[in-house]
Amino acid sequence: MLDYGFFLDLAIILLMAKMFGILFRKLQLPQVAGILVAGLIIGPNVLGWVNETEFLLQMGELGVIMLMFTAGLETDLKELKNTGVASICIAGLGVIVPLIGGYLLYSLYMGGFAPIGSDGFLEAIFIGVIITATSVSITVETLREMGKLKGKIGTAILSAAIIDDIVGIILLTFVIGFKNPDSSGLAVIGNTLGFFVVALILGVIIHYIFKYVDHQDPHRRRLPIYGFAVCLLFAYIAEHFFGIADITGAYVAGIVLYNLSSSEYIVGKIDINSYMLFSPIFFTGIGLKTEITGFTLPVLLFTIGFVIIALLSKVLGCGFGAKLMGFNKLDSLKIGVGMMARGEVALIVAQKGLNAGLMNPTLFSAVIILVILSSIATPIILKSLYSKEESDIEIAISA
Amino acid sequence: MLDYGFFLDLAIILLMAKMFGILFRKLQLPQVAGILVAGLIIGPNVLGWVNETEFLLQMGELGVIMLMFTAGLETDLKELKNTGVASICIAGLGVIVPLIGGYLLYSLYMGGFAPIGSDGFLEAIFIGVIITATSVSITVETLREMGKLKGKIGTAILSAAIIDDIVGIILLTFVIGFKNPDSSGLAVIGNTLGFFVVALILGVIIHYIFKYVDHQDPHRRRLPIYGFAVCLLFAYIAEHFFGIADITGAYVAGIVLYNLSSSEYIVGKIDINSYMLFSPIFFTGIGLKTEITGFTLPVLLFTIGFVIIALLSKVLGCGFGAKLMGFNKLDSLKIGVGMMARGEVALIVAQKGLNAGLMNPTLFSAVIILVILSSIATPIILKSLYSKEESDIEIAISA
Numbered sequence: 181m182l183d184y185g186f187f188l189d190l191a192i193i194l195l196m197a198k199m200f201g202i203l204f205r206k207l208q209l210p211q212v213a214g215i216l217v218a219g220l221i222i223g224p225n226v227l228g229w230v231n232e233t234e235f236l237l238q239m240g241e242l243g244v245i246m247l248m249f250t251a252g253l254e255t256d257l258k259e260l261k262n263t264g265v266a267s268i269c270i271a272g273l274g275v276i277v278p279l280i281g282g283y284l285l286y287s288l289y290m291g292g293f294a295p296i297g298s299d300g301f302l303e304a305i306f307i308g309v310i311i312t313a314t315s316v317s318i319t320v321e322t323l324r325e326m327g328k329l330k331g332k333i334g335t336a337i338l339s340a341a342i343i344d345d346i347v348g349i350i351l352l353t354f355v356i357g358f359k360n361p362d363s364s365g366l367a368v369i370g371n372t373l374g375f376f377v378v379a380l381i382l383g384v385i386i387h388y389i390f391k392y393v394d395h396q397d398p399h400r401r402r403l404p405i406y407g408f409a410v411c412l413l414f415a416y417i418a419e420h421f422f423g424i425a426d427i428t429g430a431y432v433a434g435i436v437l438y439n440l441s442s443s444e445y446i447v448g449k450i451d452i453n454s455y456m457l458f459s460p461i462f463f464t465g466i467g468l469k470t471e472i473t474g475f476t477l478p479v480l481l482f483t484i485g486f487v488i489i490a491l492l493s494k495v496l497g498c499g500f501g502a503k504l505m506g507f508n509k510l511d512s513l514k515i516g517v518g519m520m521a522r523g524e525v526a527l528i529v530a531q532k533g534l535n536a537g538l539m540n541p542t543l544f545s546a547v548i549i550l551v552i553l554s555s556i557a558t559p560i561i562l563k564s565l566y567s568k569e570e571s572d573i574e575i576a577i578s579a
Numbered sequence: 580m581l582d583y584g585f586f587l588d589l590a591i592i593l594l595m596a597k598m599f600g601i602l603f604r605k606l607q608l609p610q611v612a613g614i615l616v617a618g619l620i621i622g623p624n625v626l627g628w629v630n631e632t633e634f635l636l637q638m639g640e641l642g643v644i645m646l647m648f649t650a651g652l653e654t655d656l657k658e659l660k661n662t663g664v665a666s667i668c669i670a671g672l673g674v675i676v677p678l679i680g681g682y683l684l685y686s687l688y689m690g691g692f693a694p695i696g697s698d699g700f701l702e703a704i705f706i707g708v709i710i711t712a713t714s715v716s717i718t719v720e721t722l723r724e725m726g727k728l729k730g731k732i733g734t735a736i737l738s739a740a741i742i743d744d745i746v747g748i749i750l751l752t753f754v755i756g757f758k759n760p761d762s763s764g765l766a767v768i769g770n771t772l773g774f775f776v777v778a779l780i781l782g783v784i785i786h787y788i789f790k791y792v793d794h795q796d797p798h799r800r801r802l803p804i805y806g807f808a809v810c811l812l813f814a815y816i817a818e819h820f821f822g823i824a825d826i827t828g829a830y831v832a833g834i835v836l837y838n839l840s841s842s843e844y845i846v847g848k849i850d851i852n853s854y855m856l857f858s859p860i861f862f863t864g865i866g867l868k869t870e871i872t873g874f875t876l877p878v879l880l881f882t883i884g885f886v887i888i889a890l891l892s893k894v895l896g897c898g899f900g901a902k903l904m905g906f907n908k909l910d911s912l913k914i915g916v917g918m919m920a921r922g923e924v925a926l927i928v929a930q931k932g933l934n935a936g937l938m939n940p941t942l943f944s945a946v947i948i949l950v951i952l953s954s955i956a957t958p959i960i961l962k963s964l965y966s967k968e969e970s971d972i973e974i975a976i977s978a
Contacts, residue, residue, distance in 0.1 A: 184818040184825060186637055187644075191811035198804045235637050238585055245586075405597045405855060412590035419583040426583060452851045456804060 189230050190461070196222050197460035210318065210555040212463055212524055216548050219467015232468050240465040243458030244528055245430035246450050248349075249411040251525070252434015253447050255342050267339035270501035274340060274519055275312045275347045277497030281489040282308030289482045299359070306355050306538040310530050310547060311490040313348035315523025315555075316341040322559040323518070326566055333511055337518040340498065345431075345525060352529050353428045356536045360423060375422040379414065379429070383436035386410055394442045403442045404449035410437065425532055466531055470548065471541045483546040490550050491557065494520045514565050521558040522550050588629050589860070595621050596859035609717065609954040611862055611923055615947050618866015631867050639864040642857030643927055644829035647748075648810040649846050649853070650924070651833015654741050666738035669900035673739060673918055674711045674746045676896030680888040681707025688881045698758070705754050705937040709929050709946060710889040712747035714922025714954075715740040721958040722917070725965055732910055736917040739897065744830075744924060751928050752827045755935045759822055774821040778813065778828075782835035785809055793839045802841045803848035809836065824931055865930055869947065870940045882945040889949050890956065893919045913964050920957040921950055 196218040204214030222229045230236075286304035287293045294300025319337055323329040350372075357368035394403060411433040418429030437443060499516030507515065530547045533539040595617040603613030621628045629635075685703035686692045693699025718736060722728040749771075756767035793802060810832040817828030836842060898915030906914065929946045932938040 184815055187811045187815035187818075187825065190641075191808045191815065194804050194808040194811070198801050198808075202801065235634065238634050242589075401854060402597050402601065405593055405859075408855065409590045409593040409597075412586045412593070416583055416586035416590065419586075426586065449851055449855060452848055453855055455800060456807065456848060456852055460804075 186233065186235050189233070189236060190457075192222055192229050193218075193236075193460055193464050194457070197464050208556070208559075209552060210523060212527070213548070213552045213555065215460055215463040216467045216470075216527070216551075219464030220470060220472065221467075222464065223468035223470075225467075225470070225472050230464075230468060232465065236461060236465055236468075239458060240462040241426065243454060243460075243462030244531070245411060245415050245426055246408075246454040246458055247462070247524060247528065248427040248430040249408070249434045250447050250450050250454070251345065252431040252436075253438050253443050253450075255345070255435055255438055257435070257438065263335060263339040266502075266505040267336055267343055269505050270336060270498050270515060270519075271340035271343035271347065273501035273504075274314070274494055274498035274516075275344050275351075277500075278311040278490065278493040279305070279308035279351070281493035282306075282311050282486075285482070285485050285489050288485070289478065297358070302355055302359050303538055306533050307486070307543075309348065309351045309355055310526055310533070311486075311493065311522065311550070312344055312351060313522070313525040313529065314341045314344050314494065314519045315521050315525060315551075316518070317523060318521045318555050318558050319518040319562065322562050326563070328566065333507075333514050333518065336502065336507075336515055340501075340515075340519060344519075348525065348529065349428055349431055352532060353424050355538065356425055356532065357423060359536050359538055371422040372424060375418055375424050375428070376432075378417065378421075379432045379436070382414075383432070387436050387440075390437055390440055394440045398442055399445050401449075403440075404446045407433075407437050407446045408450060427528060427532065463527070466527060466544070466548075469531075469534070469541065470544045472545060475542070475545065479542050479546075482543060483549055486543075486546040487550050487553055490522060491520050491554060510565065510568075514562065517558060517561050517565060520561075521554045522547075523555065526551060585632065585634050588632070588635065589856075591621055591628050592617075592635075592859055592863050593856070596863050600859075607955070607958075608951060609922060611926070612947070612951045612954065614859055614862040615866045615869075615926070615950075618863030619869060619871065620866070621863065622867035622869075624866075624869070624871050629863075629867060631864065635860055635864055635867075638857060639861040640825065642853060642859075642861030643930070644810060644814045644825055645807075645849050645853040645857055646861070646923060646927065647826040647829040648807070648833045649849050650744065651830040651835075652837050652842050652846050652849075654744070654834055654837055656834070656837065662734055662738040665901075665904040666735055666742055668904050669735060669897050669914060669918075670739035670742035670746065672900035672903075673713070673893055673897035673915075674743050674750075676899075677710040677889065677892040678704070678707035678750070680892035681705075681710050681885075684881070684884050684888050688877065688884070696757070701754055701758050702937055705932050706885070706942075708747065708750045708754055709925050709932070710885075710892065710921065710949070711743055711750060712921070712924040712928065713740045713743050713893065713918045714920050714924060714950075715917070716922060717920045717954050717957050718917040718961065721961050725962070727965065732906075732913050732917070735901065735906075735914055739900075739914075739918060743918075747924065747928065748827050748830055751931060752823050754937065755824055755931065756822060758935050758937055770821040771823060774817055774823050774827070775831075777816065777820075778831045778835070781813075782831065786835050786839075789836055789839055793841045797841055798844050800848075802839075803845045806832075806836050806845045807849060826927060826931065862926070865926060865943070865947075868933070868940065869943045871944060874941070874944065878941050878945075881942060882948055885942075885945040886949050886952055889921060890919050890953060909964065909967075913961065916957060916960045916964060919960075920953045921946075922954070925950060 197215045200214035200218035201211035205211050221227055224231060283304045286307040290300060290304070294304060316337060320329060323334050328334055353372055354368060357372060390403070390406070393406070411430050414429035414433035415426035416429070418424040419426045437446065495516035498519040499512045502512035502515040503509070526547055530539060530544060534541060534544060596614045599613035599617035600610035604610050620626055623630060682703045685706040689699060689703070693703060715736060719728060722733050727733055752771055753767060756771060789802070789805070792805070810829050813828035813832035814825035815828070817823040818825045836845065894915035897918040898911045901911035901914040902908070925946055929938060929943060933940060933943060
């Protein structure tokens with residue numbers, strides 16, 4: 181006999197996640213932060229209405245691979261080729277500086293540098309990995325509102341954000357691989373390369389099969405269904421045969437199916453599954469798991485340092501990269517600020533690290549606070565930078 | 580650490596279900612039958628690639644309540660009021676005759692009548708309950724193709740099909756209630772009435788809340804999300820507080836939300852979730868569970884009798900009902916044949932009975948065969964009845 185308690189769990193999760201999501205959006209905050217808070221409230225920290233179950237974990241895992249699959253499907257590799265060197269430089273420095281910043285902060289928090297290859301070293305690197313991936317959705321919204329999305333700055337930000345997602349996933353794959361006590365450094369590199377080789381071969385075959393099916397019957401239900409099956413298969417292969425994070429597999433599966441005439445159609449269908457059920461389960465699941473009891477003074481200090489370093493390191497790294505590529509000072513600053521926000525991917529990476537034992541659950545709240553604060557700060561600063569420019573122009577004209 | 584085997588299970592289920600679904604449709608057979616066969620093949624009966632797990636059961640259960648929820652959402656109570664007495668008479672006789680037919684067949688199969696109220700009695704009634712609910716989708720397709728859907732006959736069939744769904748669900752609710760060894764007859768009736776009273780009160784409140792939200796923000800994501808949460812809540816309340824099947828709760832939740840301006844929008848979103856993931860899991864799950872090893876001579880004879888009685892009893896019951904209501908002979912026959920096909924609901928009811936111990940798993944294949952055969956026979960007979968009429972008219976004209 182089935183225990184029907186999971187119906188109640190799901191009903192509570194959906195209702196609370198949506199209500200808090202809407203509330204947060206009304207407060208000009210990202211919905212996802214509202215959903216995290218809903219998870220905190222319904223979980224053992226506050227009300228205790230919903231507890232983590234195997235079923236919720238599995239549903240949440242499906243949610244996260246859906247998110248990464250659609251992220252892969254929307255990764256425009258062609259645009260990357262066009263924008264080329266500039267975005268690579270912006271993204272590259274925007275990854276390296278936060279990575280080093282996170283590493284230094286955690287070493288400071290732990291009271292010293294851990295020897296290279298030790299668990300402490302990996303944990304320190306991991307704090308850096310969490311803050312590598314930008315969330316551009318808020319920047320995109322802000323630039324679109326001001327009609328600046330299609331310009332040089334918007335394009336640079338978008339392309340650089342794609343690159344730092346890819347780099348972030350690769351870094352995560354390596355760090356989790358090295359964390360596994362059974363694996364030597366060589367094995368991790370071998371496994372990771374092995375996965376990408378297998379994914380490339382399978383990917384090319386699958387891409388052409390899909391292209392054929394897509395051509396025969398475009399926009400039919402079978403495409404998103406087969407597509408999601410491929411995503412599940414890649415996620416499984418990654419975990420089972422190569423010890424690599426399932427989200428890496430899902431992301432690569434998305435890239436495999438990118439650029440079909442039905443790619444957007446597939447994204448649309450997966451998206452509906454995601455927002456109707458799976459993604460609320462994943463993000464409230466993070467809230468269920470976060471321990472807000474261990475908020476000691478060192479954790480508080482770490483959190484403050486973490487937020488400051490995450491924001492500053494992106495602005496400096498990307499801004500400097502843009503300056504190197506010939507953008508003027510103000511435009512470089514705009515690009516840096518535009519890359520500053522963190523969102524879903526930071527949470528997903530942190531969650532993966534939590535499961536892999538790379539991160540103390542008490543530090544998780546720092547990531548949540550970063551997501552909330554960076555989402556508030558980014559549009560405000562971005563708008564003021566643009567209005568500064570306009571008032572400068574007005575002064576120049578009236579002078 | 581999560582076991583990632585469920586990714587592989589889901590990938591196999593989605594790929595095989597869709598491929599067999601498409602294959603069956605190409606053979607002019609219902610897709611759902613193909614999905615059942617896919618389940619038989621990947622399950623322990625044949626290949627043994629996928630075994631039933633707690634996770635798959637829970638996902639399948641979500642699938643079935645989604646199906647019943649959308650069925651409820653599409654139950655047009657207004658149309659029922661308009662067509663009135665005729666459909667009630669057609670549906671009523673179309674329920675009673677199969678119910679008695681199933682009861683008699685099972686008693687014959689067991690070698691005698693079980694005493695009223697005993698388990699054997701309930702099992703016999705249950706065989707009747709399985710064949711009460713018509714699946715009109717094939718009839719609708721056939722009539723639409725011939726341009727006859729909007730006529731008197733089409734309307735009568737559609738309305739009667741709605742009624743026999745409702746009656747089928749109520750009968751199922753009672754039979755499962757009586758099966759519970761802890762409950763007396765009075766308690767079952769009390770519980771069932773209790774649920775409907777609570778559902779009515781909650782339903783009116785929820786209906787008006789939704790009408791308000793719908794009016795403020797029509798066609799927004801929140802509506803299907805809240806709607807599905809209500810469905811989960813009703814399913815939970817039905818099972819947990821009243822010992823009533825979760826699908827009854829889900830169906831009633833659908834009726835509660837029917838007739839909003841966003842009802843169709845909600846159906847659309849739930850539908851995508853359903854066909855992308857949950858409904859393939861549910862229907863392959865039936866295939867996983869069906870035992871094809873126990874196919875002895877008595878089971879074979881039962882199956883033959885079951886299919887014949889299921890088809891004939893509907894044609895006779897509904898046809899006689901139509902005749903009583905003043906339809907001519909040929910039109911009555913068309914209505915009877917139009918109500919003959921069985922589909923998802925018969926499978927869902929049988930599955931519920933299986934879980935409740937009301938049905939021997941070896942008999943399940945009879946239901947599958949009924950679904951397949953009735954789906955083949957219905958359009959063929961229906962078309963020949965219509966062409967007979969036309970050739971009669973032609974003869975009359977040329978005469």
